[in-house]
Amino acid sequence: VSTQQSAAPGSGSERRIALIKPAAADTIVVHHSEPADNLVRWRDEGKHIIHWPDLGRVRANDAARTLNALASRALIETAQPATTAPKAIRAESRAPTPDGGLKQFLRNMRKHLRLRGTS
Amino acid sequence: MSIASELKIVFTGPMGAGKTTAITAVSDFPPVSTEMHNNDQQSFAKQSTTVALDLGQIGLSDGTVVRLYGTPGQERFSFMWEIVGRGAMGVILLLDGTSPSVLADLKTYTEVFRRIAPEQPFVVGVGRTRADDYTQIDACLRVIESMQFSAPVFSVDVRKREDVLLLIETLLATLEVSQPEFAI
Numbered sequence: 001v002s003t004q005q006s007a008a009p010g011s012g013s014e015r016r017i018a019l020i021k022p023a024a025a026d027t028i029v030v031h032h033s034e035p036a037d038n039l040v041r042w043r044d045e046g047k048h049i050i051h052w053p054d055l056g057r058v059r060a061n062d063a064a065r066t067l068n069a070l071a072s073r074a075l076i077e078t079a080q081p082a083t084t085a086p087k088a089i090r091a092e093s094r095a096p097t098p099d100g101g102l103k104q105f106l107r108n109m110r111k112h113l114r115l116r117g118t119s
Numbered sequence: 120m121s122i123a124s125e126l127k128i129v130f131t132g133p134m135g136a137g138k139t140t141a142i143t144a145v146s147d148f149p150p151v152s153t154e155m156h157n158n159d160q161q162s163f164a165k166q167s168t169t170v171a172l173d174l175g176q177i178g179l180s181d182g183t184v185v186r187l188y189g190t191p192g193q194e195r196f197s198f199m200w201e202i203v204g205r206g207a208m209g210v211i212l213l214l215d216g217t218s219p220s221v222l223a224d225l226k227t228y229t230e231v232f233r234r235i236a237p238e239q240p241f242v243v244g245v246g247r248t249r250a251d252d253y254t255q256i257d258a259c260l261r262v263i264e265s266m267q268f269s270a271p272v273f274s275v276d277v278r279k280r281e282d283v284l285l286l287i288e289t290l291l292a293t294l295e296v297s298q299p300e301f302a303i
Contacts, residue, residue, distance in 0.1 A: 096126060096206060098183050105126075106291055108179040113145065113284055 127186040132213035133224045134192030137277035139173050142187045144283040146175025204235035209290040216248035216255045222262050240293035244275035244286050
């Protein structure tokens with residue numbers, strides 16, 4: 001699981017984007033990007049995590065295990081969704097990749113432009 | 120996917136949408152422009168217009184160079200769109216919200232650049248709209264949806280650097296979540 005904060009300057013809405021890659025899945029699914037005050041979808045299709053724990057960038061299996069453990073102890077609050085949000089399949093970019101990798105590029109670019117993001 | 124230390128972001132849109140202004144707002148140096156006297160005052164009343172391309176640049180601390188290309192706005196130079204658009208890491212489409220052809224322009228440019236760079240982030244900025252009037256933005260979103268496509272649309276004033284940064288940040292965020300290296 002990779003959780004990231006992404007904000008559009010001036011939009012006033014912080015967004016948390018959760019990328020979840022189940023161990024046995026061939027495709028990576030973006031489980032939706034929604035305003036932070038909305039519920040973020042979890043890998044369990046029947047539930048939402050109400051308070052998303054800050055797991056940082058941990059491996060998918062570890063994160064799933066952590067989430068399951070926390071949920072079983074009711075340490076994270078979950079709820080049934082009112083409606084099922086549509087899944088978005090990730091489209092991989094075919095643009096040239098920066099020499100130092102995309103993460104480094106985004107960090108440098110945002111630093112250069114003094115944008116708010118820090119990933 | 121190739122590795123490159125030179126990357127490019129493309130600003131496109133019809134004449135008078137503000138491509139040169141937007142590039143000027145974020146480029147490290149005044150963009151190299153191919154401005155000529157505008158002989159097409161009927162389409163858009165301004166003294167000069169870009170006939171080949173604009174070129175700005177952002178130089179990052181690690182030596183990576185991001186070229187900012189502006190396409191020529193006049194359709195007779197549309198052969199340049201493909202040349203400039205190929206290999207772009209993202210496309211920013213700028214539109215003039217007061218133009219009667221704004222929705223047609225949106226459709227035309229979206230179709231062309233989705234063909235040239237189908238997997239790349241695509242962000243739309245609509246200028247000269249009233250800040251509290253979302254009619255034009257909603258209309259643009261409907262056009263994009265009708266094309267079975269999804270792209271963020273913003274009301275912008277490209278004379279303001281922060282509005283241009285908003286478009287770039289959105290493009291970067293879109294790029295970020297589309298990359299395999301961001302999934303663990």
